[in-house]
Amino acid sequence: MLIVARKNLFSERTRLAISVGGIALAVFLIGVLLSLYRGWENKVGGFVEDSNVDVWIANEGAKDFLAAASLLPYDPSLGVDPCQQQIQAALQDPNRRSQAQKFPVQDIRECRPLIVRQMEGLKVEIQSGGEEKILKKMNLQFVGYDAGTQLGGPLRIVEGSTDAPKDNEVVVDEALGKRYGVQVGDTLKAGGRDWNVIAKSGGGDFVAAQTVFVSLDAAADALGFNDAKKTTFYVIRLKDGIDAKAFADGVDIPGVHALDRSAFASNTKDRILSNVLPILAVVLLLAFIVGLSVAGLTIYTATVEKSREYGILKAVGFRNSYLYRAVLEQSIVTGFLGFVIGIGLMLIIGPFAADVVPQFVIFTRWQDVLAVAGATLVMAGVAAYIPVRRLASIDPVAVFKA
């Protein structure tokens, strides 16, 4: 580092602190927002990505797990294995029937209905007089799944019974427990029924709502799906060696949509994140502008303040390129210090914040840290570029004036 850059930078401690602080704040904000985005992305798409379902069948237009609009025909009287019988029998239209020939059932190992509905849940406490007291309200991603195949069921049990839930039993996501204090043995009210919490599962946190798992029959009964002969999705596990995407692409039933796991997960992420992303982008831009402004202003004022000294250097034979380098080095070191402090703050404060606010789900990837480093470098570069014209216009002759 040039001695002029080093001395100028560290001789003005207050200015350095302001400059580093501004960049650190920007880095912190950018880092946190990126980590928050990644955290949400992980959470929101994680359940589908990690599930044992290869292909999801939904109504056309309903392309993700959070889509409550999907309603497919399902007649429980025809048995729980619906692939051949249910889908084809339900699609009574002769045209549909002929189209349904393009449903390659021979590649399917298992196929089951899956009922999914977003709803409000209540944590209640029975008072001594027998009255219920509402302790908490929560958003639930209510899932009714087939216990036999476990298709679309809990990813893993982290606490409580490993048995599949029976009537009036529910397995809740651990995030629900963390956020609302729901414990094994508690009672939840949802869909007009009381559910006894028998276990906690992991991996079903959608940030805005958490999954609760009940049996397929109980869900259909609670939501009136049996009477309506409907289900939300059909979930399919394919035979070994069958390509899920090719299978999904091969399904051609009018009004029905088939998506492989990764596409379905991606759509699920998009539903949440596509709304968040523009807001996030604006805040990221603002954070970048804040960092750039603070760094730019402090570097510029430092340059203006030292313009006589830069004039002296020009007079005694230093080129403009030396002066540019001196300013750039000051800017880069400021940026580096701001980056280290900002990232450090993020790594320290992030977990604390996540404990206090459960929705504050952060996941830091090294690629994102690298991206923040890149943004900081751009900040430092642009901040150094601002005083370039000023440096170029310094007249060394002026130093002869006392």
Place this chain on the structure above:
Amino acid sequence: MTQNGRVILGMQGVTKIYGSGDAATRALDNINFDARAGEVVVIMGPSGAGKTTFLTIAGALLRPTSGTVTVSGLNITEMGEKNLPEVRRDRIGFIFQSFNLLDSLTSLENVTLVMTPDRSRGKAGVNRARELLDMLGLSHRVKSLPKNLSGGEKQRVAIGRALANNPDLILADEPTANLDSKRGREVMLLLRQIAYEMDKSVVIVSHDHRIREVASRIVWLEDGTFRSDVETARDPVCNRVIEVVGAPQTEHIGVLFYFCGEQCQRIFAENPTKFAEAG
């Protein structure tokens, strides 16, 4: 005593005009000037005479409108703009009225900073800077910041910086203006010493008449032209600065000595070795 060294700074027919048309101002008007190694040339004149213009042109900071300027034989008026910083750094040392040290750098750093890469490589630069500061009586001030130095000390650090790259030409702009008489005299003597002992050409622009004391020549600049170019010398007996032209002179071991009058010349003749050494 006079020096007849090689020409370090040469100006031939140099004119500098600021502005154009009716607003044109002729700051220097067809001047010819030489400064040789081993001599101290003092340029004096009233405000607005063109002294700073002269200095900045000599220092490769400003281009003349016409004419030729050479520094150590190098025609700098023919050089491109991008090559001039190198000339300033390698061949010219600058001393300013207000010292112009970098506030955040120590004395040692102020001197080493300007050294060319070949001079500052490794510890060579630091060693040379230490030697220079030692020579200037500042060995105890090497780690001091300018704010902790007296005016005289600051100017001596500035002189050290000017000498850092061992240039042939030292340009000094009012070097004693911000110093009291004692410190000013110290600096003047130092500049003379540099010229004589280090064989530099020292060109001083000054209003300070006391500086005539160290001058080999005094040049009077007025309205952009030289009105007189007076070669001076110091009488080795009475120590007065005198004009060479018309003064009694004596040659001793190949060097010409000038005297204010015949009496001093006689005293010198009685013991020339004693006065020659003192001079």
